[in-house]
Ligand SMILES: Cc1cc2nc3c(=O)[nH]c(=O)nc-3n(C[C@H](O)[C@H](O)[C@H](O)COP(=O)(O)O)c2cc1C
């Protein structure tokens with residue numbers, strides 16, 4: 001029986017989503033296109049941050065338009081099947097070579113698979129960019145009879161709809177990736193945690209699991225091998241924080257999803273204390289390709305430190321919004337101007353890559369390559385690959401207010417700067433928007449520093465990094481907010 005303490009953490013109940021308008025960042029920057037939708041979002045009883053329909057933002061739960069998907073890389077990897085219409089049914093997936101990677105991996109040792117992934121240079125696509133091979137090896141080597149693997153399908157970053165499309169259109173690739181990961185680390189149990197805001201994805205996964213079970217791709221002695229693994233599906237209840245891996249583990253355990261202090265890392269003590277591998281959906285979808293073509297073929301793409309491809313999701317202000325799989329190292333300018341075709345609504349003022357909890361890239365830095373270290377050097381991030389460009393309709397004061405409003409709403413409340421500081425900054429900028437310049441700028445910069453330096457998880461540090469980049473690149477506009 002769930003406790004009230006647990007219930008109060010989640011923003012959504014057990015009932016269907018119903019008629020809601022989205023309050024995510026892509027909808028926020030597009031609010032001038034359909035002001036009545038945005039007003040509805042602000043007045044809905046419960047906020048919904050990102051329905052994953054950023055290509056048609058401002059969006060509601062009734063949106064059905066499929067985003068276009070294109071590949072601008074030497075090879076299609078993550079979007080291999082999505083660009084040709086997807087492979088929702090098992091028969092479609094196997095017709096396109098699906099589960100061949102698993103079959104091949106099962107005929108070799110788990111160590112061989114770990115070594116392939118290490119050679120690929122793949123880094124996590126969920127935001128932190130941790131080397132996947134290293135994580136697989138850590139879980140494989142962790143002492144313990146029982147281990148778990150988890151697909152993080154919570155995709156909460158406002159502006160990202162990459163995992164949504166992969167889950168809805170290529171669910172078996174996620175299952176195959178998760179099974180490969182389980183085989184590599186010696187796990188017999190897999191879990192998928194999918195957000196409630198993606199009801200179609202949950203439904204498609206449910207069917208895919210059923211099909212896989214029926215065909216002997218799950219359960220005992222998979223494909224006649226000595227490997228056995230079962231996968232379960234858990235649907236979230238509307239909490240951005242549950243995407244943070246340790247909060248997610250607490251949610252799976254049925255506990256209040258606070259962030260856990262590290263160490264121990266999930267690789268050592270994760271779900272119910274067992275060594276656990278948590279990987280993002282897009283990361284997992286890369287694994288079958290790597291297993292089929294080899295780590296070297298993957299590593300041949302991209303740039304040093306950022307190998308392979310990355311899927312990006314572009315918001316509705318672009319002439320050509322949608323999903324793009326690009327080779328890492330591609331200049332951001334190519335993404336914004338060539339692929340997206342620039343903005344259709346006004347002059348470009350900045351680009352948020354990887355969600356609002358990362359730095360803003362101003363127009364003069366568009367030549368920065370899309371690489372983990374390259375973007376970090378200018379205070380931005382690859383993150384999960386949501387690209388939200390905004391135009392001159394959005395003032396920096398309004399953007400800071402929006403991001404901190406989101407930050408305060410989704411904070412798990414464990415650290416003081418995040419719990420109180422985010423709300424303080426939200427309120428301060430709310431006053432600026434209502435009345436014009438307010439007194440005292442220094443207070444908020446101190447909070448930004450505290451967030452960056454003392455937060456327990458990436459939610460607080462990300463808020464700090466966002467604010468720091470705004471102070472760095474839009475200082476004049478920020479200073480105009482204060483007397
Ligand atoms: C506040 C917060 C929210 C996060 N949300 C997600 C998410 O929705 N999906 C995801 O894959 N990773 C998310 N992450 C990152 C996870 O903690 C973790 O690094 C990731 O799932 C690991 O998988 P990867 O190595 O394949 O990226 C989030 C992190 C933070 C700090």
Ligand code: SF4
Nearest residue numbers: 412414415418457460
């Ligand atoms: S930084 Fe914020 S979200 Fe993260 S643990 Fe602290 S209070 Fe929770």
